[in-house]
Amino acid sequence: MTRKTSIARRRFVRAALGAGFCGPALLSSLAWGAPGRSANERINLGFIGVGVMGRGHVHRFANYPDVQIVAICDVVAERRQDAVKFVEERNAKRKDKGAVPRCKEYKDFRALLDRKDIDAVVIATPDHWHALACVFAARAGKDIYCEKPLTHAIAQGRRVVDAVREHKIIFQAGSQQRSEFGGKFHYAAELVRNGRIGKIKTVRIGVGGPAVPCDLPEQPIPPGTDWDMWVGPAVFRPYNEILCPKGVHTHFPAWRSYREYGGGGLADMGAHHFDIAQWALGMDESGPVKIDPPPGQETTGLKYTYANGIVMFHGGPSGCTFEGTEGTIYVDRDRLESKPVDIVKQPIRTKDVHLYRATDHHKNWLECIRSRKQPICPAEVGQRSATICHLGNIGYRLRRSLRWNPLEERFIDDAEANKLVDEELRTPWKG
Numbered sequence: 001m002t003r004k005t006s007i008a009r010r011r012f013v014r015a016a017l018g019a020g021f022c023g024p025a026l027l028s029s030l031a032w033g034a035p036g037r038s039a040n041e042r043i044n045l046g047f048i049g050v051g052v053m054g055r056g057h058v059h060r061f062a063n064y065p066d067v068q069i070v071a072i073c074d075v076v077a078e079r080r081q082d083a084v085k086f087v088e089e090r091n092a093k094r095k096d097k098g099a100v101p102r103c104k105e106y107k108d109f110r111a112l113l114d115r116k117d118i119d120a121v122v123i124a125t126p127d128h129w130h131a132l133a134c135v136f137a138a139r140a141g142k143d144i145y146c147e148k149p150l151t152h153a154i155a156q157g158r159r160v161v162d163a164v165r166e167h168k169i170i171f172q173a174g175s176q177q178r179s180e181f182g183g184k185f186h187y188a189a190e191l192v193r194n195g196r197i198g199k200i201k202t203v204r205i206g207v208g209g210p211a212v213p214c215d216l217p218e219q220p221i222p223p224g225t226d227w228d229m230w231v232g233p234a235v236f237r238p239y240n241e242i243l244c245p246k247g248v249h250t251h252f253p254a255w256r257s258y259r260e261y262g263g264g265g266l267a268d269m270g271a272h273h274f275d276i277a278q279w280a281l282g283m284d285e286s287g288p289v290k291i292d293p294p295p296g297q298e299t300t301g302l303k304y305t306y307a308n309g310i311v312m313f314h315g316g317p318s319g320c321t322f323e324g325t326e327g328t329i330y331v332d333r334d335r336l337e338s339k340p341v342d343i344v345k346q347p348i349r350t351k352d353v354h355l356y357r358a359t360d361h362h363k364n365w366l367e368c369i370r371s372r373k374q375p376i377c378p379a380e381v382g383q384r385s386a387t388i389c390h391l392g393n394i395g396y397r398l399r400r401s402l403r404w405n406p407l408e409e410r411f412i413d414d415a416e417a418n419k420l421v422d423e424e425l426r427t428p429w430k431g
Contacts, residue, residue, distance in 0.1 A: 045071075046069075047069065048109045049074060049123060053252075057362075064363070070104065071105075073108070101117075113137055131156035146173055147174040150382035153390065161380050164379040172365035174361070175272055175377050175385060178276070179360060179376055180359070185331055191338075194353050200322060203313070205312065206315065206318040207269040210266045213260070214259065216238075216240035219240050230244050243261065263393055266392050266393060270388070286406045288406070290305040301314065319332025
C-alpha cells in the first residue's frame with residue numbers, strides 16, 4: 001500500500017464514521033442494467049469474512065453460472081487462503097465459456113472495496129463489523145448480502161439503511177427463513193396475515209438467551225491472525241480462540257455469546273425467528289412499544305408489547321408459535337403444525353394477502369441485482385428484525401420496564417436506555 005493510498009483510506013474512515021458515518025461517497029461501480037451493461041455478464045463477487053458462514057456462502061455462490069468470485073477477505077490467513085484455493089479449483093472445472101479472473105486475497109476489506117470491477121459483496125463477519133462493512137460497501141457502490149443480525153446496535157442499522165437508500169444499493173439481509181426451508185415460514189406468515197387463526201393475541205419465540213460480558217483469558221495470538229483487525233471498532237479484549245478459532249474451523253465460534261461482539265442466542269437465532277414474527281404481524285417497518293423483562297435474573301420470558309395489544313414473548317418451544325382467538329400455528333425449520341390441525345392444510349386464495357415469494361435467498365438477491373428491484377429481505381427489514389433482538393438484550397441488561405418509540409427508534413424518557421441504542425467505536429474507527 002502506498003502512503004498516498006493509506007492517507008486516503010484514513011480520511012475516508014474519518015469521513016464515514018464521524019458524526020454518524022456521514023461523509024462523501026466513493027466512486028460507485030457501474031450499476032447492473034445501466035447502458036452498455038449486458039444482462040448476460042457475470043456478477044463479480046467479493047467476500048468479507050470466510051469463517052463457517054462465509055465459507056458456506058462461497059461454496060453456494062460458486063454454483064451459480066452468472067457469478068464469478070474474484071476476491072476473498074479475512075483477518076485469518078489460513079481461512080482466506082483456503083477459500084481462494086476452493087474458488088480457483090472450482091474455476092478450473094467450470095464448463096461455461098469465458099475467461100474467469102483470478103481470485104485474490106485481502107486482509108483489509110477496504111482494499112477489496114477499492115476494486116472497481118467488483119459489483120457486489122457478501123459480508124459474513126462477526127456482528128460488530130456488520131455496520132461498518134455495509135456502510136463502506138454502500139458508499140463504494142457495491143450491492144450487499146449481509147449476514148444477520150444486521151448490526152450490533154440499533155442506531156448502526158439506521159445508518160446502514162440510510163446509506164443503502166442514498167446509494168441505491170440492492171441489499172439482502174441473511175434471514176433466509178423467508179425464502180427457504182420448503183416455504184414453511186412463508187406459508188405460516190400468510191396464514192397468520194389472512195386471519196386463519198383469528199385475532200392474534202400472543203407470539204412465542206423460542207431462541208437462546210441474551211449476551212453476556214466477555215471474561216475470557218488471554219491466549220497467544222496465532223501467526224497469520226490480525227487480532228487488532230478482528231476486534232476492529234469493538235471494545236478490545238485479548239485474543240482467545242473461543243472468539244476466533246485458529247485456522248480453518250468447522251464450528252460456529254462463541255463470539256456470538258459475548259456482548260462486545262454479538263447478541264447472544266437471542267440475536268443469533270432470534271434474527272431468524274423474530275424476523276418471521278415481524279413479517280407475519282405486518283410489522284416490517286415498525287416494532288413493539290414496550291419491553292418488560294422477567295423477574296429476578298431469568299434469561300427467558302422477556303415480553304414485548306405492540307401498540308395493537310399483541311404480546312410477544314422471548315421463550316417457548318424452538319421456533320415461532322402464534323396464538324390467536326381461533327387457533328394456534330407453530331412453525332420451525334423442520335415442522336409446521338396447527339390447532340385445529342386442518343388450518344395448515346388450507347390454501348391461500350387469490351383474493352387473500354400474498355407475501356413476497358422467493359425460494360432461493362441467494363438467487364433472489366442475484367436476480368434483484370440485475371433487475372434493480374427490492375429483494376425479499378432488504379435493509380429496512382433487517383434493521384427492524386435486529387432491533388427486536390437489541391431491545392431484548394437491553395431489557396435483560398437494565399432489568400426494568402422500557403417504553404419504545406418505533407418511529408423515532410428511541411426509548412421514551414429513559415436516558416440510560418438511550419445510551420445503549422448506539423455504541424462508541426474504538427480508535428481509529430471512530431474517526
